[in-house]
Amino acid sequence: MKAPYWIAGYEQFGELHGRKSKVKYECDGITFYLFSEDDIDKAKLNKICRYAKEGVLEILEDEELIPHIAARLNSALNLKNLLKNIEKYISVILDAEAVSILFFSGDHLEFFVTEGGASGRIESIPVPMESIAGTIFLNKKTMIFNDLNKEKRHFKGVDKAAKFVTKNIVGSPIFAGDIEIGVIEVLNKEGGFKEKDAKLLELFSNLIGRKIYSSLKLDEMKRLIKDIVTAITTAIDKRDNYTHTHSKNVARISVLIGERLGLSEKELEELEISATLHDVGKIGISDSILLKPGKLTKEEYEIIKSHTIIGADILSNLKHVTKNMILGALEHHERCDGNGYPYGKKNGEISLFGRIIAVADVYDALTGTRVYRKGMEKSTAYEILLRDTKEGKFDRRIVEILGELINEGAV
């Protein structure tokens, strides 16, 4: 019986079948090695355990495994996750320490560091074409470099930035059809890389090229959309005498809160856009009311309040905008005690996005410096939020998380 591809190997009576990995699962004296924490499915593993005990479980050979893995990665959501997963699988299969992907960018390669959460961009370090990666890219062939001490082309800039010591490398160019995208490098194998490793990496690179390319393009498109959205909201913030970064700040704080609440990658992306656009409806409020220096009349205040409904209306006309994203804009002035606007909804009726953005919005409004006044100290602003939460205005858990973030210096 062939083992499923998500099992890297197993060990029984000290004998290893397949390969080892960092993710282990013990069952009846057998240690299973898996590629990813996500693969720990106890029910399935306990069933497979029986076959292993009977001595009929066969781990897939590397050549069989790679197409399965490439197919699985083809369904990965975004570039960051794709790169992380490639690293996870390929380092186990080639029994190496790390994997890096470099993208060609005009006259150099960019080494990507995948960190920074949902709103964080993928950082990159430029790598010259005279480097090992550059050599692989320009030669368009898979190459092994087992002695970096003698290798002048080894570019130490990435090692320095990533606090890593590269000892040996196997690298393969990445193509999407005729388009040259970059290079995949696998680093540090005990005893050095062999010809077989080069062949496997080349096979994988051929299978994953198009996927990497489409993820890269999608990521660029998302960034562009985010930048356009931010440009619009910055204009709105400026007009409203907020600091020009208000919407951006609200988005950042909201995403940090959402992460601690365990929202998925997709939900965090939606929350980020919803929070960035929470005040987009102010575009429909005239200057004479929005910028009126004195006290507003009852009618004028009603018009101000309508920015929530106008915002939700603008968003609901956009394709691919989800219900949660619309609710974030609609409900960011609702309060849990029912004293908010536009509808006076109460705790259980207000969406999670609405409750998160409400807290982030008030905190940034209190701490941000306006044209006519200096921003409050963080601690003072938080005390106000705590007091209001005791009075039932805000979601207690969300305000607690904000407190943690303030203590950690994250906001």
Ligand SMILES: [Fe+2]
């Ligand atoms: Fe607002």
